[in-house]
Amino acid sequence: MQIIDCENKDYTQVCKEVRTSEDVDVCLQNCLGQRYIGAGLNNKTIIIDGVPGNALGAYLDGANIEVKASVQDAVGDTMNAGKILVRGSSGDATGYAMRGGKIYIRDDAGYRTGIHMKAYKENFPIIMIGGKCGSFLGEYMAGGIIVVLNLKDEKQIVGNFTGVGMHGGKIFLRTSDLNANFPPQVKCEIATKEDIKEIEKYIVEYANDFDIDANKLLSSQYHILKPNSANPYKRLYTAH
């Protein structure tokens, strides 16, 4: 494993060292806001000590990234495959237009989490949030799964405008008392056993990653949000 000390280095230097490292395993120490770490990589396991900057793992193509602290905005932007594990919270636009792979956040996520996520056949993105999320969760969502686990059992776990423009995918919210208004494009139901079966393996993996009890999470009640239609704007237009 190559150890890279990030102290007093800018992102171009850090990213270059990661990209050109001959080792598959790379450990970054003293990371402090360097952007784009792991951008587009497919063959690395990157462990980060400290707080990386924006766009961590953008266009990620199969690499694994583990962060021992929180991350900033746009983590996993347009990622394709791989896994990003965050032992803390994530900033805004987590998993923007993510098209595959997994982002597991231990604590909370900011605004616009999972915005424009989309799935296609074997490319199927998953975002798991341990705590709660800001507004615009799953905005324009077109595919994949977002799970908000609400590990602290709070009342308000999503903000305003959740699922606005959603036309694909599913959002699971672990709460029995859902305190939110949803837009007309979104259908909200209590998740059935079948529904939960779909996320079981991710919950087990998540619980394993963060050393928590999966059984408690699996036996809880979830609400599931789905789009009403795959063509939400069909009736909006008239030909001129």
Place this chain on the structure above:
Amino acid sequence: MAINMVEPLYEVSRNATRCINCRICEKECSNLVHSYDENLKAMISDETKCVNCHRCVVMCPTHALKIVKSDNCFRENANWTQDSIMTIYNQAQTGGVLLSSMGNPEPFPVYWDKILINASQVTNPSIDPLREPMETKTFLGAKVPDIKRDENGDIVNNLPPQIELSTPIMFSAMSYGSISYNAHSALAQAATKLGTLYNTGEGGLHKDFYKYGANTIVQIASGRFGVSKNFIEAGAAIEIKMGQGAKPGIGGHLPGTKVVEDVSKTRMIPEGSDAISPAPHHDIYSIEDLRQLVYSLKEASNYKKPVIVKIAAVHNVAVIASGVARSGADIIAIDGFRGGTGAAPTRIRDNVGIPIELALAAVDKRLRDEGIRDKVSIIVGGSIRNSSDIIKAIALGADACYIATSALIAMGCHMCRSCHLGRCNWGIATQRPDLTKRLDADEASQKLVNLVEAWTHEIKEMMGGMGINSIEALRGNRLMLRGIGLTEKELEILGIMHAGE
């Protein structure tokens, strides 16, 4: 029953003595205008469905058909025109947003047509491009003002990545989805033969076209359709679409009906699902945020590809372009308000944005005034109709031009402006297999090659006439232009003198 206030805009004029009832027009018309009446033993037409695309006119073996503008009229009114009245009927009936296609058709001034080009007489002799070398080769990308040398005095190549074009004409972004597989294939083949580039648009890149990568610009828009590591690395350059001239300020929306199996594979979304690109990139709210996307793409492509940022020509375009130039973009593409589209709300298309001529002049001046013109190349599009438009654009400061509507017309488009219906009879703006097969990709690519070669030759002739033998010497050379019938303010913005001065 409510009355449907649809009145036909065109009449199908069928010459009965020529018509042989072969029913070819019926087979060719995807709008179902023509049919055969068994009782009358003759062809009849339902003109309310006609979009005036001329497919039947061209295919009629006996030339029995022509489409004429209906002389059916409302009471004359300079304010309440027929279109104003009929759009109200339409919206009162449907409650829908008016949707139309292709560029702004309204009679706004076309500044290209009010600019004249210079030529040499007596002094500074003109050059004959048939006999003398004439350079149209163009390099796009950030230039560095300082030459660096190593300890031996040799020049160190510190030039950021460049695009090399044989001629300053590229094919502008049109997505696979908005146009057909064969149309994309024709553009890719033509760009390769010509030594220029075509642009994927925001719909991803079909697997069959990766082989044309060296002549491809891959585009990334807010929906990020089909964007993957392979896609980012596939082309010669990466374009971030911030805006489009036909619909500044709004996003894209490919209706589910056009997301057929193959389009779904390329966009990487399920078949039949709407492909929605929101108006903004939701991670970009500032120049700093744009810089983040630019550099994330540079990181992901290992700094080997120039990054283009495409913006629509809007009121503050010069200031915006200055910001874009400082975001790390290598190239700015500016799209004027006459730029085409596969679908845009009519009111936005016809009323939002400004002409490319004024936008280009303003941007070039602003960047020069700020001393950052070298940091970026400028591509302009938004209705480049011929080679003299290109000469004028380059003399106003553009490095290269984007053409799209012209390219579609070269492939057979008849400008019926009905792309949004998805029933293009010419096999271009449709995904219906029975229609897409009407466009022969090889033949269409040859037409594109012919067009660009002809224009390039015309550009050389006009350059030669001015005594200029390299496109570099024409760039930003506004002394070669004069305005005609323009106000002082217009001349000031264009940075040119009036004819006779």
